[in-house]
Amino acid sequence: xxxxxxxxxxxxxxxxxxxxxxxxxxxxxxxxxxxxxxxxxxxxxxxxxxxxxxxxxxxxxxxxxxxxxxxxxxxxxxxxxxxxxxxxxxxxxxxxxxxxxxxxxxxxxxxxxxxxxxxxxxxxxxxxxxxxxxxxxxxxxxxxxxxxxxxxxxxxxxxxxxxxxxxxxxxxxxxxxxxxxxxxxxxxxxxxxxxxxxxxxxxxxxxxxxxxxxxxxxxxxxxxxxxxxxxxxxxxxxxxxxxxxxxxxxxxxxxxxxxxxxxxxxxxxxxxxxxxxxxxxxxxxxxxxxxxxxxxxxxxxxxxxxxxxxxxxxxxxxxxxxxxxxxxxxxxxxxxxxxxxxxxxxxxxxxxxxxxxxxxxxxxxxxxxxxxxxxxxxxxxxxxxxxxxxxxxxxxxxxxxxxxxxxxxxxxxxxxxxxxxxxxxxxxxxxxxxxxxxxxxxxxxxxxxxxxxxxxxxxxxxxxxxxxxxxxxxxxxxxxxxxxxxxxxxxxxxxxxxxxxxxxxxxxxxxxxxxxxxxxxxxxxxxxxxxxxxxxxxxxxxxxxxxxxxxxxxxxxxxxxxxxxxxxxxxxxxxxxxxxxxxxxxx
Numbered sequence: 001x002x003x004x005x006x007x008x009x010x011x012x013x014x015x016x017x018x019x020x021x022x023x024x025x026x027x028x029x030x031x032x033x034x035x036x037x038x039x040x041x042x043x044x045x046x047x048x049x050x051x052x053x054x055x056x057x058x059x060x061x062x063x064x065x066x067x068x069x070x071x072x073x074x075x076x077x078x079x080x081x082x083x084x085x086x087x088x089x090x091x092x093x094x095x096x097x098x099x100x101x102x103x104x105x106x107x108x109x110x111x112x113x114x115x116x117x118x119x120x121x122x123x124x125x126x127x128x129x130x131x132x133x134x135x136x137x138x139x140x141x142x143x144x145x146x147x148x149x150x151x152x153x154x155x156x157x158x159x160x161x162x163x164x165x166x167x168x169x170x171x172x173x174x175x176x177x178x179x180x181x182x183x184x185x186x187x188x189x190x191x192x193x194x195x196x197x198x199x200x201x202x203x204x205x206x207x208x209x210x211x212x213x214x215x216x217x218x219x220x221x222x223x224x225x226x227x228x229x230x231x232x233x234x235x236x237x238x239x240x241x242x243x244x245x246x247x248x249x250x251x252x253x254x255x256x257x258x259x260x261x262x263x264x265x266x267x268x269x270x271x272x273x274x275x276x277x278x279x280x281x282x283x284x285x286x287x288x289x290x291x292x293x294x295x296x297x298x299x300x301x302x303x304x305x306x307x308x309x310x311x312x313x314x315x316x317x318x319x320x321x322x323x324x325x326x327x328x329x330x331x332x333x334x335x336x337x338x339x340x341x342x343x344x345x346x347x348x349x350x351x352x353x354x355x356x357x358x359x360x361x362x363x364x365x366x367x368x369x370x371x372x373x374x375x376x377x378x379x380x381x382x383x384x385x386x387x388x389x390x391x392x393x394x395x396x397x398x399x400x401x402x403x404x405x406x407x408x409x410x411x412x413x414x415x416x417x418x419x420x421x422x423x424x425x426x427x428x429x430x431x432x433x434x435x436x437x438x439x440x441x442x443x444x445x446x447x448x449x450x451x452x453x454x455x456x457x458x459x460x461x462x463x464x465x466x467x468x469x470x471x472x473x474x475x476x477x478x479x480x481x482x483x484x485x486x487x488x489x490x491x492x493x494x495x496x497x498x499x500x501x502x503x504x505x506x507x508x509x510x511x512x513x514x515x516x517x518x519x520x521x522x523x524x525x526x527x528x529x530x531x532x533x534x535x536x537x538x539x540x541x542x543x544x545x546x547x548x549x550x551x552x553x554x555x556x557x558x559x560x561x562x563x564x565x566x567x568x569x570x571x572x573x574x575x576x577x578x579x580x581x582x583x584x585x586x587x
Contacts, residue, residue, distance in 0.1 A: 001017065001018045001019055001086070001356060002015045002016060002017055002018065003015070003016060003017075003083060003086050003087075003088065004016075004086045004087075004122050004244075004499065005022075005025060005026075005029070005083070005086075005087055005088075006052075006086075006087070006088040006089070007026070007029070007089060007090075007091065007539065008051070008088070008089065008090040008091070008458050009090065009091070010031060010091070012031070012072060014028075014029045015027075016028070016083055016306065017283065018083060018084060019082060019083070019084070020074050020082070020083050021039070021078070021079060021080075021081065021082060021083070022048065022076075022078040022079075022081035022082075022083055022087075022089075023035060023039055023046055023078040023079040023081070023117040025083055026078060026091075028092065030291060030335050031091065031096075032226070033046050033048075033078050033091060033095055033096060033335035034095055034096065034113075035079060035202060036047050036118060036471070037079075037118070037120060037143075037144075039079035040079070040143070040144035040145070040174070041062065041077050041079055041080045041144065042061065042065075042120045042122065042142065042143050042144050043070065043078075043118070043120055043188075044065035044066075044077070044078055044121075045094070045095060046070065046071055046078040046079050046095050046097055047065075047066070047071055047076065047077060047078070047092065047094075048075065048076060048077075048078050048090065048091050048092070048095060048442075049071075049072070049074050049075050049090045049091075049092065050074050050075075050076060050087060050088075051074075051088045051089060051090055052087070052088035053085060053086055053087035053088060053089070054084065054085050054087075055073075055074065055076065055084070056081055056082065056084070057418055058076075058396070059077070059080040061122070061417050062076070062077055062080055062141070063138070064123060065077070066147055066272060068121070068186065070506055071305075071342075074107045077559045078095070082120075085163075089153055093299045096328060097371050100529060101185075102248075102405070104545045105392055110332050110548070111544055111548035111551055112546070112548055112550060113213050113438070113547060113548065114177055114214070114547075114548050114550060115191065115193075115210040115211075115278045115437055115546065115547050115548075116174060116193070116210070116277050116327075116328070116329070116545070116546055116547075116549055116550045117172060117174055117180075117191050117193065117210050117276050117314075118172075118176075118191070119170050119171065119172050119173070119183075119187060119188040119190075119191055119211075120142075120143045120167075120170065120171045120173065120188065121168065121170045121185075121186035121187070122139070122142035122143055122169060122170075123142075123165075123167055123168045123169075124138045124139060124162065124167045124173060124282045125138065126167065126168065128499035130190050132287065134397055135158055135159060135473070136150070136155065136158065136344070137573075139158070139169075139171060139179075140181070142171075142572040143171050144174070145173070145176075145179075146180060147175065147321065147376070148173065148179040149177060149178045149179070149180055149466060150178070150179045151178075151179075151180065152218065152323055153324065153325065154179060154180065154181055154317075154325065156184055157182060158182055158199060159184050161183070161184050164184050165184035165451065168184075168185055168186060169182055169183060169184060169185070169575055170182070170183040170184075170186055170187040170188055172191075172276065173292060174276075174312070174327060174503045175279070175312070175549065180276065180323075180325040180326075180327070181276070181323065181325055187228070188211070188452055189211050190211070190274065191210035191211045191276065192207060192208065192209060192210060192216070192270060192274055192275045192276065193208045193210050193276065193277040193278060193279070193546040194208065194261055194264065194275050194277075194278045194279075194322065194546075195207065195208060195215075195262075195276060195278070195279050195280075195539060195542035195543040195545070196257060196278065196279065196280045196281065196537045196539075196542060197279075197281055197282070197283075197341065197344075197542060197548055198253070198257075198280055198281060198282030198286045198287065198290060198340075198341070198540035199223060199231055199282065199286070199341070199365070199538075200223065200225075200226075200231065200282075200283065200285075200286060200364065200366055200386070201222070201223055201226060201230075201364070201365050201367035201386050201389045201391055201398070201515075202220055202221070202222060202389065203221050203222075203256050203257065203393045204218065204219070204220040204221065204260075204536060204539050205218065205219050205220070205257070205261065205262060205263075205264050206218045206264070206386065206539055206542075206543055207264040207265065207267075207268055207270075207275070208547060209548050210276075210277070210324040210545055210547060213547045214238060215543070216264070216268045217264045217267045217268050218264065219260045219263045219264050219267070220260075221254060221259065221260060222258055222398065223252075223256060224253065224256050225249050225252050225253055225289070225429055226386075226391070228245070228248070228249060228388045229386055230251070230365070230385070230391055231365055231383065231386060231391055231575070232285040232286065232337065232365070232366055232383075233383060233542055235249060235285060235289065235389055236285050236298050236299050237293045237299065239289065239294075239295045240295055240299040243259045243294075246289065246292070246294075247292070248293070250289055250290065251294050251537045253289065254290070254318075254319050254320070255400055257290075257320060258319075258321045259580060261275065261320070261321060261322060262321075263487055265463070269582055272321050273322065273323050273324070274323070275322040275326060276322065276323040276325070276326050276327075277322075277326060277327055277328075277329070277546055278315060278320055278322060278327070278328045278329070278546075279327065279328070279330075279331065279542040279543075279545040279546050280328060280329070280331065280340070280408050280542065281328050281330075281331035281339075281340040281341045281344035281538045281541055281545075282331075282339060282341055282538075283337060283338075283339035283340070283341050283342075283366045283368075283381075283538070284298065284305045284333045284336065284337050284338065284340075284341055285298055285337065285339070285366075286339070287330055287331075287333065287339055287340055288305065288466075291313075291317075291318070291330070293306045298336075298337070299483055301567075301568075302336075303336040303337065304336065305333045305335075305336070306341075307330075307333065308332050308333050308556075308560070309332040309333075309559065309560075310329075310330050311554045312327035312328065312329050313328045313329075313330065314327060314328075315326065315327060315328050316417060317485055318364060329342040329491060329545050329546075329552065331343050331538075331541065331542060331545065331555060332555055333559065334365045334379055334558075334559045334560040334562055334564070335562070335564035336381065336564060336566070337366060337368075337378045337381040338368050338380065338381045338564070338582075340538075341362065341368070341541075342360075342362060342366075342368045342370065342379065342538075343537075343539035343541070343555045343556075343558060343559050344537070344538045344540070344541025344542050344555065345360070345362060345505045345534065345537030345538050345543070345552045346541070346542050346555070346558055347540050347541045347545075347554050347555040348501060348534075348537050348538075348540035348543075348551075349505070349534055349537055349540075351370065352372075352377060352558040352562075354501075355375065355496065356372070356494065356500040356501055357372065357373050357374075357498050357499055357500050357501075358372045358499060358501035358502065359371055359372075359485065359499055359501070359503070359504065360372070360503045360505065361481070361485075361502065361503070361504050361506075362433060362504075362505045362506045362507075362537070362538070363384065363388050363429075363481065363504060363506045363512075363522075364384070364388060364389065364506045365384060365385060365386045365389060365391075366381055366382075366383065366384065367381065367382040367383075367384035367388075367477075367480060367481045367484065368379070368380075368381050368382075369481070369484045369485055369488060370562070371383065371488045371489070371492065371565075372493075373376075373492055376563070377558070377562040377563065377565060378488060378492070378562070378564075378565045379562050379563070379565060380484050380487075380564070380565040380566070381484075381489060382480040382481055382484040382567065384408060384476075384477045384481055385473065385476055385480070386474070387429065387432065387473040387474050387477040388429040388432075388477055389428070389429055390403065390426065390427060390428040390429055390432070393427065393464065393466070393470045393473060393474075393487055394466070394467050394469065394470055395425075395426045395427055395428070395460070395466070395470075396399050396426055396428070396470070397425060397426035397448065398428060399419055399428040399429075399511075400419060400428075401418070401419050401420040401422040401425075402418055402419065402420075402422040402423060402424060402425030402426065402429035403414045403416055403418060403419045403425065403426055403427065403428040403431070404417070404424055404426065404427040404428065404435075404460060404461070404464070405417060405418065405428055405430045405431050405436060405511045406418055406430065406431060406511060406513075407431050407432070407434035407435045407438060408438075408441075408571040409438055413459070414435065414438065414459075414460055414461065416431065416460055416461045423504070424460070424461050424464055426464065427460060427466075428576045429462065429512075430511040430512050430513070431460075432466070432474055433512065433517060433520060433522065434511065434516050434580070435458060435460060435466060435476070435514050435522050436458075436466075436471065436474055436515070436516075436583070437516035437517075437519045438516070439451075439458050439466075439521070440519065440520070440583055444458055445458065445471065445581050445583070446539050447583045447584050448581075449471050449472060449581065449582075449583060450468075450547060450583060450584075451466075451467075451468045458471075473585070474520075476581070478521060478580075478581075478583070479578075479580040480577065481522060481575055481579040482521050482522065482580040482586070483567070483573065483576045483580040485524060486576060486580065486586070487565075487567060487570060487572070488565050488575055489524075491565065495584070495587060496524030496525055496526055496587045497526075497587060499524065499530065500525055500530065501530055501532065502523065502524075502526060502530055502531045503531070503532050503533075503534055504531065504532070504534065505534040505535070505536070505537035506536070506537075506538075512533065514531045515528070515584060518585055519583075519585060520583045520584060521580065521582070521584050521585060521586055522524065524586060524587065525585045525586060525587045540557070554556065556569070573574070
């Protein structure tokens, strides 16, 4: 037998079978009602309002949730509502399943909202003399959960928390598996996580509200490890030769991360202890150094990592200064030097779900390339060096206020635009590419990378100028990426003209000129409309791992199925690399 649901404000009418839970009926009708607690009736996030039809009796705990939410008696939880007759109902906006953006709004990549940490506010009854039930049993029954692992510290705090709170408490549950904290009162709206992009040159932290998916703040800094080596190869060598130096590298990056935690928390008016989850994405070497893992296997062939995917790790063991029971998720490594920054970016961008012929490029210190042809994925990494991030350049700097990010022709010279319009202090990667491309066009630079001016420098603005050594650094970076792309395409019977899409992730963002990049040979000669910029896709992915648990599984599945394309094992690599050093377009 069936009955009819009229659903407002969606103006839907659907036939459903009797005795079905309303939440299930709404899901079948493609109405995205929130089932934050998986339908156990404890979160209060799926209330609907019955406008016409029979109201069922309240289920245990339902009336209290309704009062706490300040709703009228005409509301009921969809996950506890058994459909018996025709109903006309309204779904409040607050009960619709959220989807959060993890990339720039212009890209519109959205994921189902399913945060790794969830909170359930419950009011526990007092134990009866006749039953003398255990407090923990009362709590687990209230949250209607199966077995949960429970840290001893949480168990020790439970009686005092109940005593102080009048028995209204909030259970903090991680991944549906662990009762990681019990807090007095209703703190269900206060859940926070921090996402890290652990770059070779720069670190970025983003504070995330796990109750809504909203970004609350973002801070960045130079990776202190750069004092010990500009690229991952030099740091691996250092750590491989001296375990004491490995510990120094770990302490350096950990200090940076904890400082960013304090800064992002302070800017949002929070204490770091209120942050209950973290996620970290970095290339394979960076994740190993952060975890204090030996890098021996990365130092010699076949350059295999210690791990691919890992379960959540205790923040206290790692030294991250967040909640004492907080946990940390490390983005999965893919192969060799293609690490968690790439897997995070692929998860955020949805690249692995596509079916066209496309390239994904992360143009940082360690350049990662992913080629997609139908359902097949290949990946490789190139030692591009830090030139793209303004490092190892005589007047180079990160994309901070005062950095020249754009260079244009102006009466035989150059017109330079700086970040925030501040006085020019140096040049970042995008400005470097613009300047080299225009110098090539004006004859100040030969295709072989020779500066032709009498001073052997290329003036930018004021006292800032590029030297011959700066150009050589750029040549090496461009040549490494170009060689990697060329060899991957050729090995799969493809040419640049076969590409239907080129996605660019990394610090360049939307400031990178496609025209200038093609002229130098950094990008293959494709139509500009095929090139899209993702911004910091690695950071977007680490945010996704906090606010959408399914994205973790997707990243781990992609990491397991992607094929590694080893440039080092290709006999022709050196020849292709040398030929790629010349500044010119290629197809």
